[in-house]
Amino acid sequence: MYIINARLRQRPELFSLTIENGHFARLEAQQGELAATGKAINASGNLICAPFVEPHIHLDAALTAGEPEWNQSGTLFEGIERWSQRKPMLNEADIRKRALSTIELLVQNGVQAIRTHADTTDPTLIGIRTLCALREELKGKIDLQVVAFPQDGMLSYPNGLKLMEEALEIGADVVGGIPHFEYTRELGEKSVKILLALARKYDCLVDVHCDEIDDPNSRFLEFLACEALFHDMGARVTASHTTAMHSYDNAYCSKLFRLLKNSGINFISCPTESIHLQGRFDTYPKRRGVTRIKELREANINVCLGQDSIFDPWYSLGNGKLLRTLDFALHICQMMGYQDYASALDMITDNSAKAMCLKGYGIEVGNPANFILLEGHDDYSVVRRQGEVLLSVRHGEIIMQRQPAHIISSPWIAQAPAL
Incomplete structure (x- = not known):
């Protein structure tokens, strides 16, 4: 599993995460946003967080x-x-x-x-x-x-x-x-x-x-x-x-x-x-x-x-x-x-x-690849928006996935005259 354009907590840059054999193999800072490919999961700037x-x-x-x-x-x-x-x-x-x-x-x-x-x-x-x-x-x-x-x-x-x-x-x-x-x-x-x-x-x-x-x-x-x-x-x-x-x-x-x-x-x-x-x-x-x-x-x-x-x-x-x-x-x-x-x-x-004295918890190289993808780019934006959990992965396997809610602009707002 390969994930691109992800945010990590308390880190401003984008990251790519490589998962092998159910564990985090690499966490690499990106120089900029990467183009989506068929094999990679594109986090689209959303927050990867421990479960x-x-x-x-x-x-x-x-x-x-x-x-x-x-x-x-x-x-x-x-x-x-x-x-x-x-x-x-x-x-x-x-x-x-x-x-x-x-x-x-x-x-x-x-x-x-x-x-x-x-x-x-x-x-x-x-x-x-x-x-x-x-x-x-x-x-x-x-x-x-x-x-x-x-x-x-x-x-x-x-x-x-x-x-x-x-x-x-x-x-x-x-x-x-x-x-x-x-x-x-x-x-x-x-x-x-x-x-x-x-x-x-x-x-x-x-x-x-x-x-x-x-x-x-x-x-x-x-x-x-x-x-x-x-x-x-x-x-x-x-x-x-x-x-x-x-x-x-x-x-x-x-x-x-x-x-x-x-x-x-x-x-x-x-x-x-x-x-x-x-x-x-x-x-x-x-x-x-x-x-x-x-x-x-x-x-x-x-x-x-x-x-x-x-x-x-x-x-x-x-x-x-x-x-x-x-x-x-x-x-x-x-x-x-x-x-x-x-x-x-x-x-x-x-x-x-x-x-709970959980072992191997957290997003670190060598730990089991257990994580969630949250709608938002940091703690503040997730809490303010009450963002959805978009993805849940356990031991490198997806156990839950949903699409983010799309906001459709109101026709009334779109047609309102400029003030």
């Missing part, structure tokens, strides 16, 4: 909104209640059908790596079993990580710890937790200690739903970061959501950020879902309820973005487009300066790959 990465989604719950009831209040806790109603209806065929439909939607929008949470507070563990089986079936086509996630609490749910260990024995890649949903603070802290111990025992990564609440007194993040620091596990630990940080006072945060940076843990924010679920107990002023993405980035702490849900009890919208999620984050967190735009794609590409 999008979806680091936080719930495939076992995707496409279940309204089954059997809708979340009328729009709150996180009613969402959990509605999911408890849906869980008895789960079976392998049901989960497979919905998960595969959602994965296809993500692939069509440039995603090649996914981390999915699967509920372990289900005595059958059918979500874990099905998604681990799908991971093996799709190996080579997509990178899929499965998180053993105790939705109703690991220590507050009957046999929750036993089910968690069973999920890890089945083959989950990541240990999950939800300390703020445990019955007491003591149980929440105990759950964090246990899940890090399980990660060491099973050589797993860690991804904790942490402080997904508006309560400024919910401070399990400091406990998680401290445990990760003391056990030298920071690069393998992720704190998801951390929406309580939006309610922390600045004096506390100034102390907290020192610990977060020293710990080296990763962050995942899901801004479309958080701004919908959080602040539900406020009248006005009403909190945005999204973690401090801008401040985390400025502190050089790894933060990335996920969609969390697609048409499920917590979020009844969603279309698989991470560029939409990125657009929300930039607006909600007031990251509207040019420097914010210039590296914006990091939060749905490189940063997420780092949090």
Whole structure:
């Protein structure tokens, strides 16, 4: 495969890319635009980018909104209640059908790596079993990580710890937790200690739903970061959501950020879902309820973005487009300066790959030829235009391709008299 007239991120010149045996063989700067030939793919000045990465989604719950009831209040806790109603209806065929439909939607929008949470507070563990089986079936086509996630609490749910260990024995890649949903603070802290111990025992990564609440007194993040620091596990630990940080006072945060940076843990924010679920107990002023993405980035702490849900009890919208999620984050967190735009794609590409500890990720000679072609010539133009994913290539093979939308001039504009 040979690609000409391509842009690369943070590089002004045009490039040609040669792919051999499924790997990047050469990346060569061009002196000018090359004429298209029958054998070459002409990028036409559009941006070649490492694939999008979806680091936080719930495939076992995707496409279940309204089954059997809708979340009328729009709150996180009613969402959990509605999911408890849906869980008895789960079976392998049901989960497979919905998960595969959602994965296809993500692939069509440039995603090649996914981390999915699967509920372990289900005595059958059918979500874990099905998604681990799908991971093996799709190996080579997509990178899929499965998180053993105790939705109703690991220590507050009957046999929750036993089910968690069973999920890890089945083959989950990541240990999950939800300390703020445990019955007491003591149980929440105990759950964090246990899940890090399980990660060491099973050589797993860690991804904790942490402080997904508006309560400024919910401070399990400091406990998680401290445990990760003391056990030298920071690069393998992720704190998801951390929406309580939006309610922390600045004096506390100034102390907290020192610990977060020293710990080296990763962050995942899901801004479309958080701004919908959080602040539900406020009248006005009403909190945005999204973690401090801008401040985390400025502190050089790894933060990335996920969609969390697609048409499920917590979020009844969603279309698989991470560029939409990125657009929300930039607006909600007031990251509207040019420097914010210039590296914006990091939060749905490189940063997420780092949090997931993906190997061989990125456009470099010798790496697997996994990439997407985006409508636009740099991060800013892609984000501003919400450009389409025109091409997705994995191991040198095209897995998705579409033509850019063509804008037809309006006859009314064309015929308007000159001013």
